[in-house]
Amino acid sequence: MSIPLEDYAMIGDTRTAALVSRSGDVDWLCLPRFDSPACFAALLGGPEHGCWSLAPRGEGWRATRRYVGDSLVLETVFEGPDGGSVRVVDCMPVRRHWPDLIRRVEGVTGRVSVRGLFTPRFDYGSTVPWFRHDGRRLHAVAGPDHLVLGCDLGLAPPRDGEDHVVTDFDVSPGEIVEFHLGWTTSERRDLPLDEPRDAVERTREWWREWAGRHRYQGRYDQAVTRSLLTLKGLTYAPTGGIVAAPTTSLPEKLGGVRNWDYRFCWIRDATFVLLALLDAGYREEARDWREWLLRAVAGTPEQMQIMYGVDGTRRLPETELDWLPGYAGSRPVHTGNEATNQFQTDVYGEVMEAMHLARLEGIPPDEDAWRLQRALMDFLESHWQDPDNGIWEVRGPRRHFTHSKMMAWAAGDRAVRAIEDISLDGPLDRWRRLRQEIRDEVCEKGYDPERETFTQYYGSRSLDASMLMAPEIGFLPADDPRMRGTVRAVERELTTDGLVMRYTMDKHTEQVDGLPEGEGAFLACTFWLADCYVLRGDVERGREVFEHLLDLRNDVGLLAEQYDPAAGRLMGNFPQALSHIPMVNTAFRLAEHDGEAGQRAARSRKRPEA
Numbered sequence: 145m146s147i148p149l150e151d152y153a154m155i156g157d158t159r160t161a162a163l164v165s166r167s168g169d170v171d172w173l174c175l176p177r178f179d180s181p182a183c184f185a186a187l188l189g190g191p192e193h194g195c196w197s198l199a200p201r202g203e204g205w206r207a208t209r210r211y212v213g214d215s216l217v218l219e220t221v222f223e224g225p226d227g228g229s230v231r232v233v234d235c236m237p238v239r240r241h242w243p244d245l246i247r248r249v250e251g252v253t254g255r256v257s258v259r260g261l262f263t264p265r266f267d268y269g270s271t272v273p274w275f276r277h278d279g280r281r282l283h284a285v286a287g288p289d290h291l292v293l294g295c296d297l298g299l300a301p302p303r304d305g306e307d308h309v310v311t312d313f314d315v316s317p318g319e320i321v322e323f324h325l326g327w328t329t330s331e332r333r334d335l336p337l338d339e340p341r342d343a344v345e346r347t348r349e350w351w352r353e354w355a356g357r358h359r360y361q362g363r364y365d366q367a368v369t370r371s372l373l374t375l376k377g378l379t380y381a382p383t384g385g386i387v388a389a390p391t392t393s394l395p396e397k398l399g400g401v402r403n404w405d406y407r408f409c410w411i412r413d414a415t416f417v418l419l420a421l422l423d424a425g426y427r428e429e430a431r432d433w434r435e436w437l438l439r440a441v442a443g444t445p446e447q448m449q450i451m452y453g454v455d456g457t458r459r460l461p462e463t464e465l466d467w468l469p470g471y472a473g474s475r476p477v478h479t480g481n482e483a484t485n486q487f488q489t490d491v492y493g494e495v496m497e498a499m500h501l502a503r504l505e506g507i508p509p510d511e512d513a514w515r516l517q518r519a520l521m522d523f524l525e526s527h528w529q530d531p532d533n534g535i536w537e538v539r540g541p542r543r544h545f546t547h548s549k550m551m552a553w554a555a556g557d558r559a560v561r562a563i564e565d566i567s568l569d570g571p572l573d574r575w576r577r578l579r580q581e582i583r584d585e586v587c588e589k590g591y592d593p594e595r596e597t598f599t600q601y602y603g604s605r606s607l608d609a610s611m612l613m614a615p616e617i618g619f620l621p622a623d624d625p626r627m628r629g630t631v632r633a634v635e636r637e638l639t640t641d642g643l644v645m646r647y648t649m650d651k652h653t654e655q656v657d658g659l660p661e662g663e664g665a666f667l668a669c670t671f672w673l674a675d676c677y678v679l680r681g682d683v684e685r686g687r688e689v690f691e692h693l694l695d696l697r698n699d700v701g702l703l704a705e706q707y708d709p710a711a712g713r714l715m716g717n718f719p720q721a722l723s724h725i726p727m728v729n730t731a732f733r734l735a736e737h738d739g740e741a742g743q744r745a746a747r748s749r750k751r752p753e754a
């Protein structure tokens with residue numbers, strides 16, 4: 145049985161990220177960037193697929209861990225049955241040149257025997273490297289990759305016939321042993337590794353300074369700060385792109401086939417991150433993301449994709465890694481994502497919203513931005529009536545998804561507002577008419593008056609929790625009877641143990657999404673339900689849902705995409721931006737009601753039209 149996702153923590157350097165387990169194993173790390181092949185892939189198999197463990201020897205050790213202050217520096221304390229204890233500090237210095245990972249072991253009490261077991265496997269666990277010892281450091285090389293491992297104790301080369309490196313040592317109180325792992329390309333013979341001692345402190349300080357700049361002030365400060373740090377950790381600094389999660393193929397159902405690669409930039413997810421960061425006051429990241437977007441989508445609007453690689457790469461072919469058994473046996477394991485080629489109307493609304501808010505927030509204008517927006521509107525005017533794959537990226541036939549049309553309305557609305565509020569130049573009357581036409585159609589075809597709810601797609605009886613976003617985007621106020629009815633329907637038909645499934649799962653599901661049914665409750669949808677309560681004035685009910693979600697975070701404050709209420713486990717890729725974004729949003733919303741924070745971005749002042 146695989147290690148529960150709850151047992152993992154993320155460390156990262158804003159270019160890639162590693163998952164470290166509670167028992168001291170680095171089980172996932174892609175180098176040099178998020179979407180590179182993993183050199184430690186035990187997460188999706190076993191230690192033989194790449195793992196670096198560092199922990200006290202023997203049985204009976206109890207681990208407690210935390211991030212050191214507001215940082216991505218992880219500290220795990222192991223306490224032994226005989227009173228001995230040792231602290232392991234893990235971090236990835238925010239990168240200047242080469243990616244590196246530091247693991248520091250500190251003796252706390254007693255004399256403790258520690259074992260390091262270094263088993264790199266390149267290309268997602270498939271390639272055993274050649275090891276070389278240069279008298280000081282250990283080198284593991286294969287194909288394009290070269291890992292360099294240093295340790296102030298010195299390291300022995302692997303023993304004959306062995307393809308891993310064992311380091312046994314003892315530490316007493318106050319003693320420190322540091323390991324420093326760097327990556328470079330294989331043609332380089334060596335790597336100038338930084339002096340690690342103060343790298344840990346510098347890394348901690350870098351994150352502390354970043355976290356200290358947000359403007360949330362309220363009772364959920366710790367949760368908000370951790371979510372913001374996680375979102376920053378999912379940012380690819382060189383380009384401003386933001387990945388949906390640092391992992392691939394963590395299943396939406398244990399043993400299931402819904403296993404996808406999330407190490408890419410979805411326009412939708414990245415826009416939501418941007419809005420949360422803007423709310424929190426991070427304008428630099430917002431500006432970088434806007435620049436990334438403008439570069440990524442450059443070209444004709446017909447060619448705009450719903451996701452790109454971190455550097456704007458367009459082709460992300462979906463392939464199976466058939467040698468990996470998968471997390472808890474969940475196969476296939478994928479790299480790349482076929483959803484790249486889908487048509488999803490909502491992204492036009494998200495781009496229009498992001499650009500509009502960036503302006504309202506005073507992000508310095510970019511002359512290409514409005515030109516791009518006008519081109520997108522031209523495209524949307526003749527394509528909003530096309531069926532699409534929807535927010536959930538169904539792999540079944542395209543349909544008229546109600547959420548997609550609502551987001552087309554949002555695109556029209558932001559285009560109109562850009563002219564009305566900011567005096568940009570455009571066909572105001574035409575866009576006003578378009579906006580009205582879409583609204584009328586959605587309210588007629590996407591709403592079931594008999595059941596008093598918006599439905600998943602025109603004419604269907606299925607429900608979809610994405611409808612809960614209608615008040616947030618300004619389509620209808622939360623206390624509109626149609627929204628109240630939709631909330632009742634979601635409570636009745638999509639909610640299990642207080643958590644919301646994203647859409648109706650029944651015998652028709654496979655026809656709609658093209659995949660066998662079965663997955664956990666979708667955490668972002670549950671936050672959206674909380675938002676609906678708060679927005680219509682049921683603040684305590686919203687708070688209850690929010691605090692229930694807070695309880696699902698693991699001990700270091702991280703959430704996956706989904707939660708399986710029956711198994712009591714986090715499911716899906718981890719940690720997931722789409723879950724941490726609404727954590728920030730809902731906390732801001734509650735803070736406004738509590739009178740705790742009045743400085744949220746302009747977005748909160750926007751009120752839906754009836």
Ligand SMILES: OC[C@H]1O[C@H](O[C@H]2O[C@H](CO)[C@@H](O)[C@H](O)[C@H]2O)[C@H](O)[C@@H](O)[C@@H]1O
Pocket residue numbers: 388402404405406410412413481482483535536537538539722
């Ligand atoms: O469930 C099928 C789809 O699942 C993935 O998409 C989900 O994750 C995306 C990234 O967070 C999110 O934007 C989308 O709304 C989610 O449904 C997967 O990437 C798709 O390939 C898959 O069809």
